[in-house]
Amino acid sequence: MGFWRVLVCILFPPLAVVDKGCGSFLIIFLLTLCGWVPGVIGALIINNKK
Numbered sequence: 001m002g003f004w005r006v007l008v009c010i011l012f013p014p015l016a017v018v019d020k021g022c023g024s025f026l027i028i029f030l031l032t033l034c035g036w037v038p039g040v041i042g043a044l045i046i047n048n049k050k
Contacts, residue, residue: 001047005047006047009043009047010040013028013031013040013043014029014032014039014043016028016043016047017046020046020047024046028042028046
C-alpha cells in the first residue's frame, strides 16, 4: 500500500475503497457516517488485504 493510498484512507475513507467493489464502498461509507475513526480503520484494513 503506497503513501498516497494511505493518505486517501485517512482523508476520505470511502474514496480509497472504490476500486475494491460496491460492497466495500457501502460498508466503509456507513462506518464513516458512524464516525471518522471506524471508517479510516476499515479502509486501511480493506486496502491492506492482498
